[in-house]
Amino acid sequence: MARLAQMAGAQSAGNNLFVSTVKTISMICGWCASGMILSAVAITCQMIFVRFVLNGSTVWQTEAVIYLVVSATLIGLPFVQQMRGHVNVDLVPLWLGPRARYILALFTLSASCAIVAVMLWYGFEYWHLAYARGWTSDTVWAVRLWIPYLSLPVGFGLLLLQLAADLVAVALKANAPFDLEVS
Secondary structure: OHHHHHHHHHOOOOOOHHHHHHHHHHHHHHHHHHHHHHHHHHHHHHHHHHHHHOOOOOOOHHHHHHHHHHHHHHHOHHHHHHHOOOOOOOHHHHHOOHHHHHHHHHHHHHHHHHHHHHHHHHHHHHHHHHHHHOOEOOOOOOOEOHHHHOHHHHHHHHHHHHHHHHHHHHHOOOOOHHHOOOO
8 A cells, every 4th residue: 555655656746737637637547447347347247147047138248348348448558557557577777877767768658659659540540440330249239339449549548648748757857767766
């Protein structure tokens, strides 16, 4: 718990309006992703009850759970980035001096922004294709696929925003590179 408070405090980035606004947006994304996972669990429980207790068939539940979990993963990306909840191997930054660590942080955040921007582009293109062509799923429920596919550009767009805020915070020296204090 202390580590969580330390990480949240490290993300303050001073009084920078852009960084604090993105932090708030990322926190909202975390809550939305949590709500989607909770909904998926509730739907799964309802599906089990209908199938095994009532001996009925389910039409929409499996598909809804899949779309909710995938969307929660994508919408939750900026929150995970903000909290540094991803797997982190910081052996190289630990070996480097403060100046080299700073340069490496700027480079990796810039490269991450570029990669996520490409993913955002293709995610938007895929979503737009599903919307323009009126694609639906091949199930009885026949979901209009642009709805679940919308999580691709939204999730990657919000992740790009969080990465840009991290880049700004490091560039302005409001956050330590790789959240490693100078030793």
